[in-house]
Amino acid sequence: MCVGANSIRPQMIILKDLLKIKIICNNKKKGLGIMLLEINDLCVNAEDKEILKGINLKINKGEIHVIMGPNGSGKTTTANAILNNPAYTKIGGNIIFDGQDITHEKTDEIARKGVFMSFQLPEEIPGVSVTNFLKYAKNKVTGEPVKIFAFKEELKKYMEELNMNPKYMERSLNVGFSGGEKKKNEILQMLVLNPKLAILDETDSGLDVDAIKTVSKGIEMFKNENNAVLIITHNTKILHSLKVDYVHVLVNGKIVKTGTQELAKEIEENGYSKYKN
Ligand SMILES: Nc1ncnc2c1ncn2[C@@H]1O[C@H](COP(=O)(O)OP(=O)(O)OP(=O)(O)O)[C@@H](O)[C@H]1O
Ligand SMILES: [Mg+2]
Numbered sequence: 001m002c003v004g005a006n007s008i009r010p011q012m013i014i015l016k017d018l019l020k021i022k023i024i025c026n027n028k029k030k031g032l033g034i035m036l037l038e039i040n041d042l043c044v045n046a047e048d049k050e051i052l053k054g055i056n057l058k059i060n061k062g063e064i065h066v067i068m069g070p071n072g073s074g075k076t077t078t079a080n081a082i083l084n085n086p087a088y089t090k091i092g093g094n095i096i097f098d099g100q101d102i103t104h105e106k107t108d109e110i111a112r113k114g115v116f117m118s119f120q121l122p123e124e125i126p127g128v129s130v131t132n133f134l135k136y137a138k139n140k141v142t143g144e145p146v147k148i149f150a151f152k153e154e155l156k157k158y159m160e161e162l163n164m165n166p167k168y169m170e171r172s173l174n175v176g177f178s179g180g181e182k183k184k185n186e187i188l189q190m191l192v193l194n195p196k197l198a199i200l201d202e203t204d205s206g207l208d209v210d211a212i213k214t215v216s217k218g219i220e221m222f223k224n225e226n227n228a229v230l231i232i233t234h235n236t237k238i239l240h241s242l243k244v245d246y247v248h249v250l251v252n253g254k255i256v257k258t259g260t261q262e263l264a265k266e267i268e269e270n271g272y273s274k275y276k277n
Contacts, residue, residue: 034061035096036228037082037197042093044074044081051077053253054093059197062225066239067232068264069250070272075232078250079117079199083107098196112141114196118186118203120232125173130185131155133173134192141193158191161221163214179206187218198222199230204238216241236268251275 037059044052051074059065067075080088082095084107094103102110125133134155135146156166162184174182183203190198200219204212216238219229231238239247239261247264249257249272256275257263 035059036061036098037230038096039078039082040093040096042078042081042095043091044077045089045091046077046087050091051088051253052081055081055250055253055255057248057255059228059230061196061228062223063246064219064223064229064231064242064244066244066247066264067230067250067255068234068236068247068267070276073250074253075250076120076201077253079201079230079232082199083110083115083117108140111195112143115199116190116193116195116197117199118183118190118201120201120205122174122182122186124175124177126175128173129170130173130188131169134189137189137193141195155188155192158188162188162191162218163210164188180208180211183207184211184214184218187215191218191222194222194227196227197230198227199232201232202234203231204233204235209237212237213241236264239264249275 035058037057039055039057042052042055043050055074055078057065057078067078069075077088081090082097082102084090084102084105086107090103094101096102097110097113097115100113102113102115105113131152135148135151138151139146152169155169159166159168164181164184168177168181168185171177174185177185183206186200186203190200198219204215207215212235219231219242223229231244233239244261244264247259247261247267248255249263249267251272259266
């Protein structure tokens with residue numbers, strides 16, 4: 001018989017519990033492990049067509065998630081549903097963001113609460129400069145006046161980091177921008193608006209190798225322990241230069257598989273056929 005084993009065990013259990021509590025406290029301090037977005041059984045229609053058929057997704061602060069999936073599977077619809085775009089009708093489920101139910105909240109209110117979405121196809125707005133657009137958006141989101149000199153300096157700093165010509169500050173938003181420049185401009189918006197959750201819908205599509213690295217750099221610059229990123233992509237190249245926490249496969253309106261970065265690699269090699277059934 002092992003003398004004293006039974007009396008040591010409770011101490012070990014206590015020590016283990018203390019260790020667990022310490023890890024939880026440290027994570028809470030860092031913002032890690034705290035739920036930022038929770039989507040429960042979300043069902044969404046567009047023009048009476050059932051698009052999302054019960055989406056479940058949880059994103060904690062400090063995490064980067066990726067949604068991949070075939071064309072038309074519902075990725076952009078998921079992003080639009082989070083922002084409650086009125087073109088989509090929620091017929092079931094709910095969305096909790098930062099502890100509040102935003103399922104039926106107005107889009108601008110959701111943006112004010114800290115959700116940002118970059119567009120798959122960014123709009124051109126003639127007559128509104130990049131600076132004025134961002135200044136207006138920042139003011140709307142924060143509710144505070146924007147000090148123009150400091151703001152322009154901040155913009156310039158971010159543009160340099162993103163290898164964007166600072167002269168573009170005065171150009172009309174996206175007018176005459178190349179596909180890659182439009183996508184970088186979306187990342188610039190994310191950095192300036194500094195949301196709690198950034199949803200990037202194919203921000204990496206149509207980018208050359210260097211621009212993909214620049215976009216990854218922008219995401220790294222943005223990310224911290226108190227915010228989160230949801231990347232929608234077809235392109236596993238962005239995952240070569242960015243470490244992500246979870247990859248979800250969305251097929252026919254449902255998340256059919258969740259894994260780590262390895263899952264993206266597997267999809268790159270084998271495609272979606274095994275998930276389509
Ligand atoms: N506003 C809308 N009105 C009608 N149908 C829509 C609307 N938005 C999306 N759909 C349909 O919903 C389905 C899913 O579209 P969604 O844009 O979410 O796909 P996706 O996964 O983002 O595809 P992709 O990879 O091509 O961007 C498609 O069949 C699309 O035609
Ligand atoms: Mg899409």
